[in-house]
Amino acid sequence: MAQSSDSNVFEDNPEHLFGVGPGFSLAAIDPASTPAFGGRKADGKAALSARSPRLAQLQERLFAEGRSGRRRSLLLVLEGMDTSGKGGIVRHVVSAVDVQGVQLASFGPPSEDEERHDFLWRVERQVPRPGMIGCFDRSHYEDVLIHRVHGWAEPQELERRYSAIQDFESKLHEDGTRVLKIMLHISKDEQLRRLSARLDNPTKHWKYDPGDVDERYRWDDYMAAYEAALVRTSTAYAPWYVVPADNKWYSRLVVQDLMLGALRRLNPQWPPASFDVEAEKRRLAGS
Amino acid sequence: MAQSSDSNVFEDNPEHLFGVGPGFSLAAIDPASTPAFGGRKADGKAALSARSPRLAQLQERLFAEGRSGRRRSLLLVLEGMDTSGKGGIVRHVVSAVDVQGVQLASFGPPSEDEERHDFLWRVERQVPRPGMIGCFDRSHYEDVLIHRVHGWAEPQELERRYSAIQDFESKLHEDGTRVLKIMLHISKDEQLRRLSARLDNPTKHWKYDPGDVDERYRWDDYMAAYEAALVRTSTAYAPWYVVPADNKWYSRLVVQDLMLGALRRLNPQWPPASFDVEAEKRRLAGS
Numbered sequence: 064m065a066q067s068s069d070s071n072v073f074e075d076n077p078e079h080l081f082g083v084g085p086g087f088s089l090a091a092i093d094p095a096s097t098p099a100f101g102g103r104k105a106d107g108k109a110a111l112s113a114r115s116p117r118l119a120q121l122q123e124r125l126f127a128e129g130r131s132g133r134r135r136s137l138l139l140v141l142e143g144m145d146t147s148g149k150g151g152i153v154r155h156v157v158s159a160v161d162v163q164g165v166q167l168a169s170f171g172p173p174s175e176d177e178e179r180h181d182f183l184w185r186v187e188r189q190v191p192r193p194g195m196i197g198c199f200d201r202s203h204y205e206d207v208l209i210h211r212v213h214g215w216a217e218p219q220e221l222e223r224r225y226s227a228i229q230d231f232e233s234k235l236h237e238d239g240t241r242v243l244k245i246m247l248h249i250s251k252d253e254q255l256r257r258l259s260a261r262l263d264n265p266t267k268h269w270k271y272d273p274g275d276v277d278e279r280y281r282w283d284d285y286m287a288a289y290e291a292a293l294v295r296t297s298t299a300y301a302p303w304y305v306v307p308a309d310n311k312w313y314s315r316l317v318v319q320d321l322m323l324g325a326l327r328r329l330n331p332q333w334p335p336a337s338f339d340v341e342a343e344k345r346r347l348a349g350s
Numbered sequence: 351m352a353q354s355s356d357s358n359v360f361e362d363n364p365e366h367l368f369g370v371g372p373g374f375s376l377a378a379i380d381p382a383s384t385p386a387f388g389g390r391k392a393d394g395k396a397a398l399s400a401r402s403p404r405l406a407q408l409q410e411r412l413f414a415e416g417r418s419g420r421r422r423s424l425l426l427v428l429e430g431m432d433t434s435g436k437g438g439i440v441r442h443v444v445s446a447v448d449v450q451g452v453q454l455a456s457f458g459p460p461s462e463d464e465e466r467h468d469f470l471w472r473v474e475r476q477v478p479r480p481g482m483i484g485c486f487d488r489s490h491y492e493d494v495l496i497h498r499v500h501g502w503a504e505p506q507e508l509e510r511r512y513s514a515i516q517d518f519e520s521k522l523h524e525d526g527t528r529v530l531k532i533m534l535h536i537s538k539d540e541q542l543r544r545l546s547a548r549l550d551n552p553t554k555h556w557k558y559d560p561g562d563v564d565e566r567y568r569w570d571d572y573m574a575a576y577e578a579a580l581v582r583t584s585t586a587y588a589p590w591y592v593v594p595a596d597n598k599w600y601s602r603l604v605v606q607d608l609m610l611g612a613l614r615r616l617n618p619q620w621p622p623a624s625f626d627v628e629a630e631k632r633r634l635a636g637s
Contacts, residue, residue, distance in 0.1 A: 127556040153450055161441055162449045163487070169450070200450070255634065262631050268623040269414040273630055279637040336555040343560055344549050347542065350566040 072110045075099040077317045078324055081304040083297035089290040094250040095309040100316070107312040111319060115159035118323055122160035122196055124331035129194010131334035135239040136191035137325055139198045139318075142208070143247030144285060145275045146257035148311050149200050152247070156319045157198050166191050169200040182206040182224065183231055191240060196322075203228060204244075204292055211288040212281050225295045232301035241325050242301035245318055246289060247308035251282050359397045362386040364604045365611055368591040370584035376577040381537040382596040387603070394599040398606060402446035405610055409447035409483055411618035416481015418621035422526040423478035424612055426605075427486045429495070430534030431572065432562045433544035435598050436487050439534070443606045444485050453478050456487040469493040469511065470518055478527060483609075490515060491531075491579055498575040499568050512582045519588035528612050529588035532605055533576060534595035538569050 073080075080098055100107065128135060139157070141149040157165060168189035177185045183203055191197030207224050210216040216224065232242050249257075258275060261267040278285070297303035304321055308314040360367075367385055387394065415422060426444070428436040444452060455476035464472045470490055478484030494511050497503040503511065519529050536544075545562060548554040565572070584590035591608055595601040 131556050150448075150450060154448055158445065158449050161437075162445050162452070163437060163440055163454060163456070165449070167450060255637070258634055259631070262627060262634065265623070266620045268627070269418050269621045271623070271625070271630070273625050273633075276630070276634050276637050333553045334556045336552070336558070338558070338560050340549060340555070343558070343563070344546070346560075347545055347549065347563050350542070350563050 072114070072316065073099040073320060074101065076324075077304070077306075077320050078302075081306055081317065081321075083293045083303040083305060087290075087294055087297070087305075089248070089286055089293070089305065092248055092305050092307060094248045094253065094307050096307045097310055097313045098307070100313065104310070104312045107310075107316045111155070111312070111316050114319060114323065118156075118319060118326070119160045121323070121326035121329075121331060122164050124333060125196070125326065125329065126161070126164040126194045127334055128331045129192065131337070133239075133331075133334075134193040135329055135331070136193055136241070137196045137322070137329070138191055138235065138240050138242045139196065139322065140202045140204070140242065140244040141198065141200055141247065142202060142204050142245065142289075143308065144249055144254060144282075145272075145278070146254050146261075147247035147249045147308050148314055149247060151311055152245075152315060152318050153198060153200065155315050156322070157196065160196065164195055166195050166197045167200070168197070170202055170205060181227075183227060187231070190235060193239070197240075203231070204296075207292045207295075208285065208288045211291070212284045225292070228296050229298065229301075232296075232298070236300040241329060243321055243325050244297075244301060244303045245321070246293065246303060246305045247314055248305050249308045251279065253309040254279070359401070359603065360386040360607060361388065363611075364591070364593075364607050365589075368593055368604065368608075370580045370590040370592060374577075374581055374584070376535070376573055376580070376592065379535055379592050379594060381535045381540060381594050383594045384597055384600045385594070387600065391597070391599045394597075394603050398442065398599070398603050401606055401610065405443075405606060405613070406447045408610070408613035408616075408618065409451050411620060412483070412613065412616065413448070413451040413481045414621055415618045416479065418624070420526075420618075420621075421480040422616055422618070423480055423482050423484065423528070424609070424616070425478050425484040425486070425522065425527050425529045426609065427489045427491070427529065427531040428534065429489060429491050429532065429576075430595065431536055431541060431569075432559075432565070433541050433548075434534035434536045434595050435601055436534060438598055439532075439602060439605050440485060440487065442602050443609070444483065447483065451482055453482050453484045454487070455484065457489055457492060468514075470514060474518070477522060480526070484527075490518070491583075494579045494582075495572065495575045498578070499571045512579070515583050516585065516588075519583075519585070523587040528616060530608055530612050531584075531588060531590045532608070533580065533590065533592045534601055535592050536595045538566065540596040541566070 125135065125137065141152055143149055153167065166189065170185070173185065186203045189197065207221055211221055235242055258271065261271040293303045293305065306314045306317045412422065412424065428439055430436055440454065453476065460472065473490040476484065494508055498508055522529055545558065548558040580590045580592065593601045593604045
């Protein structure tokens with residue numbers, strides 16, 4: 064299944080298929096499904112490769128704009144249970160562009176210093192600069208996900224955080240940052256397979272955290288926390304997408320498509336020269 | 351010319367060929383040369399690709415160690431005249447590893463905030479964390495290069511900076527960071543060709559800075575400033591390498607080889623499990 068770099072590979076637009084809107088139910092999405100894509104794994108991988116140059120070109124234009132005074136950027140927020148493939152999105156989708164135009168940030172348990180500030184403080188310091196693609200591996204949403212599941216925040220505080228998140232993302236949008244929020248949705252069975260694979264391979268032991276097994280006992284609580292957060296914070300200016308992620312090749316292709324869609328709408332353009340091109344040619348020739 | 355991923359592609363070790371030691375003279379290095387490599391451009395590109403997986407594997411082990419408590423890292427410092435290919439090293443050599451293990455930092459003219467601090471202040475904040483590969487696109491050396499050429503620092507102040515740099519890099523080394531400093535050495539003629547190419551292509555105009563032509567009139571001063579800095583700060587713990595860079599494919603292959611050498615000496619190992627593997631297998635199966 065050959066693909067030109069900018070043709071549609073999905074029979075329906077992933078923005079419509081996976082966007083969180085009215086009546087959303089997490090249970091209605093099958094993590095093992097691969098909707099609107101006619102091919103198999105090899106086809107999906109080929110399509111991902113074929114479309115990478117287009118992603119790279121759009122990114123370079125956005126970066127060039129940023130260097131020339133425009134203040135637009137893209138922020139990809141990646142959430143999902145452990146082993147859902149967040150790191151793989153960075154390696155296999157985002158890394159196809161010039162990494163000098165990418166700002167990666169990973170949000171683990173907060174440091175003591177971070178604990179002393181409001182939950183958005185450490186996130187605000189990592190928002191993408193003009194022209195950049197920001198990529199969050201986990202994010203401010205941890206403060207309404209794990210905090211809800213473990214009861215570290217009361218319902219009233221969770222409400223305050225949802226509102227603070229909306230205000231924060233609305234401000235980002237106004238400042239020129241397009242916010243694209245992705246939940247990589249895996250099944251509990253698929254997580255079991257992936258954690259087992261880590262245990263079976265000594266070169267993967269460093270990635271294994273016994274604490275992940277403890278969290279599996281709270282799986283349903285996590286799904287409820289995700290659904291509440293998604294419904295409460297999916298907006299027109301900062302939409303959530305829930306991407307079936309039991310098949311890594313499929314989730315990567317979907318995330319790439321969502322990024323392509325966001326960048327195409329930004330429609331970045333090569334900046335015009337801020338100098339007299341012919342005069343510079345003469346000056347350069349004499350140097 | 352097929353290459354296995356870890357065989358030597360150079361007839362002589364680039365560390366010996368390009369290391370800055372006693373009797374060093376910048377003028378003795380021909381930027382257009384491609385010493386100790388028997389192949390052509392296509393062979394060089396093939397060798398670069400063939401060795402990338404090895405670089406990625408060593409990086410992943412280093413990263414894994416960092417996650418498991420060891421405090422070692424690698425810092426690549428890239429210097430060179432405009433258009434010498436610093437960005438290309440990041441795109442074509444460094445990006446072959448998982449970018450989540452790479453810390454990029456680019457040092458342009460200092461901000462007002464940075465101006466208020468000592469010249470090393472902004473650099474110290476960007477040194478690689480344990481397990482990471484840091485990559486500086488320009489660096490603290492700007493403060494002894496452009497500052498010397500333009501006379502922004504007196505000879506006595508330059509001496510202070512050379513010493514401060516040595517102390518800083520020695521401390522880095524003691525803390526477990528291997529420092530690898532590269533000058534990408536291009537000829538004035540090659541720079542003319544590269545700047546002309548930018549002027550001839552409207553999608554490259556944003557990369558063109560008329561100020562670069564002004565600096566061309568100071569070419570010899572820059573070469574003298576480089577030579578002084580290289581000789582003054584090339585040490586056993588933080589050596590400088592001057593890499594012929596008129597041929598991008600060659601300079602990339604050399605930098606990759608220098609990185610491979612530094613990582614091989616670090617010899618990072620997969621960390622052993624910090625938990626009882628068999629007990630975890632049982633616990634996971636029951637979750």
